[in-house]
Amino acid sequence: xxxxxxxxxxxxxxxxxxxxxxxxxxxxxxxxxxxxxxxxxxxxxxxxxxxxxxxxxxxxxxxxxxxxxxxxxxxxxxxxxxxxxxxxxxxxxxxxxxxxxxxxxxxxxxxxxxxxxxxxxxxxxxxxxxxxxxxxxxxxxxxxxxxxxxxxxxxxxxxxxxxxxxxxxxxxxxxxxxxxxxxxxxxxxxxxxxxxxxxxxxxxxxxxxxxxxxxxxxxxxxxxxxxxxxxxxxxxxxxxxxxxxxxxxxxxxxxxxxxxxxxxxxxxxxxxxxxxxxxxxxxxxxxxxxxxxxxxxxxxxxxxxxxxxxxxxxxxxxxxxxxxxxxxxxxxxxxxxxxxxxxxxxxxxxxxxxxxx
Numbered sequence: 001x002x003x004x005x006x007x008x009x010x011x012x013x014x015x016x017x018x019x020x021x022x023x024x025x026x027x028x029x030x031x032x033x034x035x036x037x038x039x040x041x042x043x044x045x046x047x048x049x050x051x052x053x054x055x056x057x058x059x060x061x062x063x064x065x066x067x068x069x070x071x072x073x074x075x076x077x078x079x080x081x082x083x084x085x086x087x088x089x090x091x092x093x094x095x096x097x098x099x100x101x102x103x104x105x106x107x108x109x110x111x112x113x114x115x116x117x118x119x120x121x122x123x124x125x126x127x128x129x130x131x132x133x134x135x136x137x138x139x140x141x142x143x144x145x146x147x148x149x150x151x152x153x154x155x156x157x158x159x160x161x162x163x164x165x166x167x168x169x170x171x172x173x174x175x176x177x178x179x180x181x182x183x184x185x186x187x188x189x190x191x192x193x194x195x196x197x198x199x200x201x202x203x204x205x206x207x208x209x210x211x212x213x214x215x216x217x218x219x220x221x222x223x224x225x226x227x228x229x230x231x232x233x234x235x236x237x238x239x240x241x242x243x244x245x246x247x248x249x250x251x252x253x254x255x256x257x258x259x260x261x262x263x264x265x266x267x268x269x270x271x272x273x274x275x276x277x278x279x280x281x282x283x284x285x286x287x288x289x290x291x292x293x294x295x296x297x298x299x300x301x302x303x304x305x306x307x308x309x310x311x312x313x314x315x316x317x318x319x320x321x322x323x324x325x326x327x328x329x330x331x332x333x334x335x336x337x338x339x340x341x342x343x344x345x346x347x348x349x350x351x352x353x354x355x356x357x
Contacts, residue, residue, distance in 0.1 A: 010068030016033070083149065084099075112170040117130035122271060133170075166199075167202040202224070210253065214256045231245050270316050284328075289328055297331070
């Protein structure tokens with residue numbers, strides 16, 4: 001990791017070696033940096049919570065190596081089990097992170113970019129365009145935040161972070177190196193230490209990125225946002241399909257499956273009158289069956305910039321029946337936090353609108 005000169009936007013961008021170099025330059029012993037590092041990553045502690053560090057050092061750390069994770073806004077739903085946070089990272093990047101507590105797990109949905117260049121019109125983040133990439137530290141900082149906040153979830157949840165999904169703002173495989181470095185921090189026992197099989201990266205279908213993922217991170221899960229089962233419709237809904245059409249994407253997924261021996265997840269936003277007819281269900285069933293995939297049907301979260309609505313419940317059930325008849329495992333996804341604008345990018349757009357003169 002490249003060491004940043006002067007004031008660092010977030011301490012989470014620094015490796016232990018870089019942190020040691022910085023702290024030693026202040027006249028502190030090397031063990032002090034290890035102490036701070038362990039508190040930051042293993043305990044997910046803030047500087048104020050580091051009682052074994054002197055007040056003077058805590059003050060200097062805050063000034064020169066800030067945590068760089070500021071809560072701007074937060075919404076809760078599902079009796080407090082879903083928490084959507086609008087975070088400012090590194091004093092510059094405003095993104096969304098969602099913490100979701102279930103009976104058997106706690107999952108954080110992290111962002112990898114501010115906005116997104118993939119131009120999927122039905123997605124609130126896609127409507128922003130790409131504003132900036134996040135650094136590896138800014139990505140990992142969301143997981144540290146989630147570990148700390150998981151303890152505050154209702155007792156009906158495990159109250160500890162168990163899963164990380166890269167399904168927030170941005171296309172993870174379009175910001176590959178920082179995402180890769182962040183995953184390394186998440187799984188490293190010296191940092192967060194979460195098992196690789198508890199991490200999933202989602203993509204709209206960047207074939208080169210899937211192939212790199214296959215080689216570099218074979219233990220983590222893969223989810224593909226498909227949304228259409230023929231090239232004509234997918235070109236419209238997911239424009240990157242024009243560059244990486246379905247046949248090429250299916251080949252890359254199959255290569256990933258054969259290398260990792262894991263099951264891919266196919267994500268499908270159910271859009272009323274657009275991709276929810278019997279024909280699309282039949283075509284999807286053929287693709288999913290060939291790939292041995294699990295399909296998640298997700299009722300569309302409506303956004304101001306896209307005129308369509310989610311498919312009616314009966315239509316979603318009929319779509320699922322066709323998939324099941326084709327031998328495909330399918331789940332109708334729980335739309336967690338829909339009443340708090342929990343779809344990617346909606347809270348940020350609302351915040352941006354409220355702060356625009």
